[in-house]
Amino acid sequence: MNYTIGDFEANKMKIIGCVNQAKAQGVDLLVFSEQAVSGAPAYDLLNKVSFLDLCEDSLVEIASYCDNISVLVGMPAQSTNNKTISVAALIEDRKIKRYVGKKTIDSRDELFHLSPSKGCEYIKIRGTKVAVVVGSDIKTEQEYGDYADIIVNLCNSHYMRGCIENRYDFYRRLAFMTGKTVVYVNNVGGQTDVIYDGSSAVFNSRGEALALLKSFEEDFHVIDLNADVPPCKIPEQNKTINVYRAIKLGLGDFFRKNGFLSACIGLSGGIDSAVVAALAAEVLGPENVHVLLMPSQFSSDHSVDDARILAENLGARYQIVPITQTFATLTQTLGPIFGELPFDVTEENMQARLRGMMLMALSNKFGHILLNTSNKSESAVGYGTLYGDSVGAISIIGDLYKSEVYDLARYINRNGEIIPSNTILKAPSAELRPNQKDSDTLLPYDILDAILYRMLEEGQSREEIINAGFDEEDVYHVYGMVIRNEHKRYQFCPVLRLSSCVLGKNRIMPLTSRYGC
Amino acid sequence: MNYTIGDFEANKMKIIGCVNQAKAQGVDLLVFSEQAVSGAPAYDLLNKVSFLDLCEDSLVEIASYCDNISVLVGMPAQSTNNKTISVAALIEDRKIKRYVGKKTIDSRDELFHLSPSKGCEYIKIRGTKVAVVVGSDIKTEQEYGDYADIIVNLCNSHYMRGCIENRYDFYRRLAFMTGKTVVYVNNVGGQTDVIYDGSSAVFNSRGEALALLKSFEEDFHVIDLNADVPPCKIPEQNKTINVYRAIKLGLGDFFRKNGFLSACIGLSGGIDSAVVAALAAEVLGPENVHVLLMPSQFSSDHSVDDARILAENLGARYQIVPITQTFATLTQTLGPIFGELPFDVTEENMQARLRGMMLMALSNKFGHILLNTSNKSESAVGYGTLYGDSVGAISIIGDLYKSEVYDLARYINRNGEIIPSNTILKAPSAELRPNQKDSDTLLPYDILDAILYRMLEEGQSREEIINAGFDEEDVYHVYGMVIRNEHKRYQFCPVLRLSSCVLGKNRIMPLTSRYGC
Structure with a gap:
């Protein structure tokens, strides 16, 4: 089920609805996910007594x-010593019989807020021995012996690329190695930057899947473990489709759970803003998406055309508001200070910030929620303007490398052109000075992304990456950019988490340091 | 000593310098602070093998x-199982003899990055039994029995208001209760937002202070525990002076350790920017402070005058750059979109963002580092513009309530008027619309600050605050503002930590939640 943090009324009604449905079907044991009653991750709310009382x-x-x-x-x-713990509450005969606590607190979202409890306990349901395991305890608790016939695991597992297949694999092996039936129940839904993907499952003692519940959607499934349930095939996972579904869920829930109705986006004619706009139009409806085209004297004609065609393809409301005049007035105002100093990155940043400001004005005036359009390659190396490219209520592609944004664009166009092919085919450019190309400052994106992936997701050192065949100068260049731009990411808007290394969340670096310089 | 994260060369030379000085004075045991070799807090660097190798x-x-x-x-x-731990390394006869690890990991800066180790161990120095305790282990380890004559505690304790007197009190009691000599050695220096305050000390078994090392400065002290050292009096701590010294240390080290030379600040004529500018001029030298006055049609004459007088008092370079024309052009550009909609908070935010943009342009063009000028009262209730008031490389008064900013202003003026008295005496106003006063939107600051202090630093519930005599409507009003504005603080610049409840660091709330609404 998809819960909302602190919405006790709605969460409770959802749970009671399932209880009634299960009773009607004669279910013996009904299992919900971890922290279903409260919604998660609740951070410091977990340490408020009034919050726990409401639970x-x-x-x-x-x-x-x-x-x-x-x-x-x-x-x-x-807990009995006044710490907050995550438990599976066992209810029988309308009574709360016991709490099974979680021992392993290993998520960065919980480390501050939850204390370790006792871990796995055994219960008996109509003569069947059930091991109750909360969260990551499943990874360390492997010796069930004769104490259990079934292992039930209540979880709160975030989505990250590749996690669904890895998780199926883990539970399949666990079932096979222990020779027990394994029931995995996960949360589903977006909570600001966190996406729970669902994908609950049941495996038999031969490691075969008996039930695979929906990913990125709520699901309710009854299984009769005494019957001869035929095993089902685990479908091939497509990373682009999963990322696409994850973003749609995360974006949709961010709006729905906050009561937001409409979005605004700045369209540059480039691939990033095109993908964000297409996703927003699909999730929120094109009538709830308001886009601005904000060309400057450095914008090429094709950029404006590409952006306009996209907006028309989507059916979204668009307006063209050039920044040229405001930029000129601002430059004039700053003239007495800047004197004869040449055009440099200052003026490039001014353009990006003017666009950010116009989008925020649109957001303030009409209550549209501004969607950020940066990608992970840019933000990793700091190729973007703080308070310009970093603005927004949420970034939905900020954890995708540029190459993954292209994959998503092609998937969005799977049934026909929505994003203009020119946007996909042309060389990426920030268009902040004449004839600028991203590859002038950065490396070609395929090389950049490969180095970043090894550095960030795989934690490789410079030497390891160079030994893998990358150019030494390129590797040092990329490392240097990542390290020098920590301060920009510090003030970045929340980013939908889609990988195992979300900058600023899974990777926290000091802003003042001589290491690696 | 004052270390820099990852500056192994400089940290090492500083440590070796002390070793030589101590040898020259015939010292038996020389004690440094926690994580002296690496500098702290190093966050994820602590989990890099190459970083630990350099240590x-x-x-x-x-x-x-x-x-x-x-x-x-x-x-x-x-550690032996490949976890990162914080240790006190014991060196004798030029050999590394053993590591004493820290058991209690309770700081939010370390929870992700350090694993618990064994805790307190005993060593013998020339026949004297010494208990070696790292960090917070001192709070739980209280049974030393006959194993120790002296307790030595290597620490990394952050500054927060009131901490010095509380810490003296703790160690004094510990010495008295255990009947042992207690040696407390703390780090000193600023590390981006964190300030270590030094204040190392030695207490005898009667709980008397034998040595009180400097606060907010490096210090080196030799004490002969066999001699009859007369106890020294613990001086009265003045909170405003300590905050003043803490900010100066934090600000100075932020610039020095990052190699920054000059700062820019926007002066409004109000108290917050005045205090920031005065502190910057004192720490960096007035010649390294460049201020902008950016009046609009809503700015009162006295604001410009007050700001100008301040700049002249400081001897800082100032320029007056009205935002009026850029604001007019921007309004005109947005005209086709906004139509006849009335002036509202959108236009107020536009002014704040234009100012932020001009300051960032100055920063980009000349390499000045932009100092943020928001205070804690404002940022707690969200009375400020995201990407306008939130901008800057660092906020130096962002953890001070408005009333504390006034205290600081009066202290800065202790030897004569630096901050114009009109700035201190007039009613605070954002001057973003005609005749605006902060108290129109907020409560009077004395009431607002009192409610916020109870809510944030003391963790009181609405009911507790109301029971303490505050108006129910006021309390709900303040609570609502704090809860609704979590998203603004998410994208705020780093804030020098001066209290036990730095927003976003000691208090982390979900951005999407129904709790408390």
Whole structure:
């Protein structure tokens, strides 16, 4: 199920709805995900007594519906020594029977906020021995012996590229190695930057999948473990499609859960803003997407054309507001200070910031939520203007390398051209000075992305990357840019997390340091 | 000593310098602070093998200087199971004899990056039994029995208001309760937003201070524990003076350690920017401070006058660059989109963002580092423009309530008027629309600050604050503003930490939540 943090009423109603549905189908044991009652990640709310009290109140009401059924539901709770722990609450005969706590706190989102508890415990449901495991305890707890016939794991697993296949693989092996049935129940839904992907599953003791629940959607599934359920085939996972679905879920829930209705986006004619606009139009409806084209004297004709064609293809409202005049007035105002100093990166940044300002004005005036359009390659090397390219309420492609943005663009065009092919084919340019190309400052994106991937996701050192065949100068160039631009990422808007190395979340570096310089 | 993160060469030379000085004075045991070799907080650098290798290399070289002396020096190290731990390395006879690890990892800056180790160990220095305790282990380890005559604690304690007197009190009691001599050695210096305050100390078994080392400065002190050292009086701590010294240290080190030379600041005529400019002029020299006055049609004459007088008092370079024309051009450009819609918060934000943009242009063109001028009262309730008031490389008063900014202003004027008295006496106003006063939107600052202090630093609930005598409507109003503005603080620049509740660092809230709404 898809929960909202702190929306106790809605979460409770959703849980009770499932309880009633399960009772109607004669279910013995109904399992929810970790922290279902509260929604997650709740950060410091987890340490507020009033927040935990509301969890308890919800649980008591949920319990009152649980006759003739056993229920395991995740929630944060106060331990006997007044710490907050994550538990699976067991409800039977309308009574809260016990809490099974989580021992392993290994997520950066929880490390501050949750304390370790006892870990795996065993319960008996109609004669069947069930091991109840919360979250990552499943990774360390491997010796179930004769204590369990079934292992049930309540989770809160974030989406990241490749995680679904890896997770299926892990649970399949666990089932096979322990010789037990394994039930994995995960949360689904977006919570600002975090996306839970669902993909709950049941595997039998031969490591075969008996049930694979939906990814990126709510799902409810009843399985009879005494019946001879035929195993199902694990479908091939397509990374681009999964990323596409993850972003749609994250974006949609960000708007829905915050009560936002409409978005605004700046269209440059380039690939990044095109992909963001196409995704927004699909998720929010084109009538709720307002785009601005903000050309300057450095914008090429084709950029404006490409942006306009995209807006028309999407059916989104668009307006052309050149920044030329404001830029000229601003330059004139600053004239007495700048004197005869030549045009440099200052004026490039001014253009990006003027665009950010116009978009924020549109956002303020009409209540549209500004979507950021930066990608991970740019933000990693700092190829973007702070308070210009960094602005927005949320970045939906900020954890995708440029090459992945192209993959997404091609997927969006799978049934016909939505993003103009010229946008996909032309060389990327910031168009902040005459005849500028990204590759003038950066490396070609295929090389840049490959070096960044090794550096960020695989944690390779400069030497390792050079030994893998990359040019030494290129590698040092990229490393230097990443290190020098930590301060820009510090003030970046929230970024939908799609990888194992989200900058600023999975990778936190000091802003003042001599290391690596 | 004042270390720089990752500047192994400089840190090592500083440590070796102390070793030589101590040897010349016939010292038996020389103690440095926690993570002296690496500098702190190093965040994810702590998990890089190459970073830890450089620590080891430094330590080996330091050891080569340690003949006829025992040395305890803090550094991060790799544990036998490949985790990073914080240790006190014991050097004797030029050899690294052992590592004493830290058990308690309780700082949010370290929780991700350090693993718990074994904790307190005992060593013998010329027949004297010494308990070696790293960091917060001192708070839990209280049973030393006969194992120790002296307790030595290597630390990395952040500054926060009131911490020095609390810490003296803690160590005094510890010495008295255990009946042992207690030696506390703390780091000093600014590391971006973190300030270590030094204030190392030695207490005898009667709980008397035998040595109080400098606060906010490096210090080196030799004490003969066999001699009859007369106890010294613990001086009264003045919060405003300590905050003033903390900011000067933090600001100065931010510039020095990053190699920055000059700063720029926007002066409004108000108290916040005045205090920031005065501090910057004092720390960096007035010749390195470039201020802009950016009046609009809503600025009062006295604002420009007050700002000009301040700049002249400081001897800082100032220029007056009205935003009126750029604001007019921008408004005109947006005209076709905004139509006849009335002037609202959009236009107020546009003014703040134009100012932010001009300051960033100045920063980009001349390499000045932009100092943010927001205070904690504003940022807590979101009374400020994102990408306008939030901009800057660092905020030096962003963890001070408005009332504390006034205290600082009066202290800055202690020997004569630097900040114009009109700036201190007039009612605060953002001057973004005619006759605006902060108290129109907010409460009077004395009430606002009192409610915020109870909410943020003391963690009181709405009910507790109301029961303490505050108006129910006011309390709900303030709570609502704090909760609704989490997203602005997410993208705020780094803030010098001066309290126990720095927003976004000591208090992390979900951006999407229904709790408290």
